[in-house]
Amino acid sequence: MRFSVVDVSDWEPARPEAVGREAKEWIRPPGTPESTREHDWLFKPVVKPANGNRQGEDWAEKLVSELGALLGVPCAHVEMAARDGRAGSISRNVAPDGWNLLLGSVLLGAVDPDYVEGELRPPGRPGHSPEVILRAAGDWDPPAGVHGVDAETVFVGFLVLDAWVGNQDRHDQNWAVLRETTHPGRLRLAPSFDHASSLGFNLLDSRRTALLRNGVGGFAAAARAHRFEHDPGATRSEIPSLVAVARASLELEPAGRLWLERLEAVSMTQVADLVADIPGLSDPAATFALEMLRINRERLLDVG
Structure with a gap:
């Protein structure tokens, strides 16, 4: 369908x-x-x-x-x-009536003194790291409708999803918390949003065809977590990959391994069916997306 x-x-x-x-x-x-x-x-x-x-x-x-x-x-x-x-x-809108959206850029200044707020691209993204976010998330409820999983674990799920699809745009305004407008003013992690920078969305079909012919692995491995804190003097290849950051977050929040278990349970047939349901997607774009998802799945699961 x-x-x-x-x-x-x-x-x-x-x-x-x-x-x-x-x-x-x-x-x-x-x-x-x-x-x-x-x-x-x-x-x-x-x-x-x-x-x-x-x-x-x-x-x-x-x-x-x-x-x-x-x-x-x-x-x-x-x-x-x-x-x-x-x-x-x-x-x-991920903010229902009665709740206000607080972007990550608003929250982190109160959590980490090294965080630089208000600057578009501070060198090295100081203070914007999974470690800092997961520390802050201990005070938040999980998103509405999520049961048996805390906010820290859900945020690890965001990172696993990013690594699977190659989303390199998880900057400090591409995640948020909801604050209740009435007493007691609870904080709740907002659902994940803004995933457009994924799956080689901006490649020409000729480029996709060439990569499919020569191997997509190098392109997939080049996806870097440059929106998170890193050495400001590092070259792009020295910045940790999305997969490395996602896997490192599991050391900070071991309960997040449930996302790998769920990823392992997802079949590539299910994924292919979703891709086939996207209207107007060219054959090179569809094939490239599927290959990228297959490769990143194996990298996250550390198989192959």
Whole structure:
């Protein structure tokens, strides 16, 4: 059953989105009361850079959200969409009414004195590390609907999902906590969101074809956790890989090994079925995504 592309041309503008480099817009279905925000969706148009290549942020967002569901990692609800003839994706607001969203960049300053807040790309990303985040997460509840697993373990699931799909964009504004607006003001880890920078979304099909011919392993292994703290003098190859960071997080939070158990239980047939359900995905893009997911699965499970 193929996923659909939702036409949101008649959805009502709600507000612009200030976070991020690309233009985005919060919209809501017609007739939604203005008093609520939990029914708002963030429309993110596909980027077309100067070389004219139609990037795949829309299908990457959708596919990763579905892969997260396979693992049981709580993710924002995402659909592929079109607005006024422009392709993109919509991601439902992860903050229900009665809760405010606190980005990681707001939280970490109170946790680690080395954290640099307000700077777009501080060299070495001081203070933004899984160690610091997991230490802070001890005071948070897990996302709504998650039972028997604490917030620390869920965040490890975010890192395992990132490593599986090659998402290198887990910076300090691409994860968040929800704060209850009424007493006692509980804190709750928000579902994972913003997974567009995954699965070679921005490659030309000619590049994908060449990599498939020569081997995707090198490309997959080159995915670095450069959004987390690292030596500011390190070359890119010296920055830990996404897989290395995910596996290291399991030493900090051993309960997170459940994500590897779940990953092992996911078959590549299930993954292939999801990829086949993405509308408009080219054969090279689909084959490349599948091969990357196969390789990263084996790297995480340390097999092959």
